[in-house]
Amino acid sequence: MIATNTIPVSSEPNTDISCRTIDPQERSMLRKVIDRIADRCRSRSLFILHYCTGCGAIELPPTITSRFDAERLGIQPMVTPRQADILLITGYLSVKTLKRVILSYEQMQAPKYVIGMGSCTINGGMYWHSYATIKRLQEYMPVDMYMAGCMPRPEAILEGFLQLIDNIDKGKATAWQEYYRNYDHYLGNQQALFGPDWHTPTDVIAEARHYKQFADNTIGEHTELLAKFASKYVTQPIPKKILTREEAAR
């Protein structure tokens, strides 16, 4: 029986609908040019998710408003995660807030960029021996850039934004791909904090296939625990040991 909702696009890497075999070299060259143009445009218009944790948010009003005016760089706040490009973690992140941050992060459309702002996201800062705050942000989501300081001044934030724009322009800000490629690793770290029942409504494994970032570490022992939460809307996680990568990518 043929499923009616099948999208007529093959997920095989080197074919398209017309069944012409595409030269991988040709495809990657074209892709590079398109990505280069897209990255250049993208870096000129970045929206920050208007989500603030901790005390670092107090440095954002002067950064965004008329004195330092981040909109000169094309950066402005955006209220919804689905339209935002940058997730700015402004300060200490408690375990409870981390849950909400991960939910917001997974809702954001790729490409997305995470900036850890302030010392607390780097090594815990002044909350280094607190039981309730996490110490390293990059264990739970891939981070493009850290801004050190307690708190970083608006000048430092603008400097960081300029660096991020430069990285995006050069195609170096690819941390978001890490989340899809190493989803099992990040999910494992999240489960270590939130318990084995931790799951999000976002189907990250299906997204990884959509963005063509499905890799060996996308699924593993940690994603297998998601199986009991799978539904007809959410991908059934595939056990890694039985299928090879090519089969799983199908």
Add this chain to the structure above:
Amino acid sequence: MSQQLPKVLESVFREIPNLVFEQQGPRRLRVKLRSDALPALLELLKGRAGYLHLSAISCVDWPTLDEFELVYHLWSYEVKNLVSAHIYIPKTPGRYISVYDIYTPAAFFERDIHEMFGVYFEGCPDLEPFILTEWYGPPPMLKSFSTLDYVKETYKWQDYSPEWLKEIEAKGGGIVE
């Protein structure tokens, strides 16, 4: 000792046995009593002396003692006076009576103390976790709970790489002295 003590309070205190009080300021009164007499004191304070506001219940875990100290802070809008009633309850089993039936806001404070210190309040309507919903460890405000040990076994420390600083210094930045 009791020159400025309001008359209503005097009559209330006389009814509670083994009660010691101390004037700590013009508007502060520290009261120490036996733990089984506390509900009677609260009932009298509310009913007879007009102490309508239970502003907080605090809990102290004294590391040297085998007892928790519970402090009930009561405020009167009439005589404008704060009574802090101190009682001691044994750490094991760490149970006490809820005063929810006398002061409704007590339910919230007791829930908080149960979460942070593990004291169980009999008759409290809700002792579910409130702030620590993602918490599987022991009550974190206990002195026997070592925060640093917990952090060491739960989280990993950030790697320290001085090369970052060299990169920043090469660009003209660095640590301000």
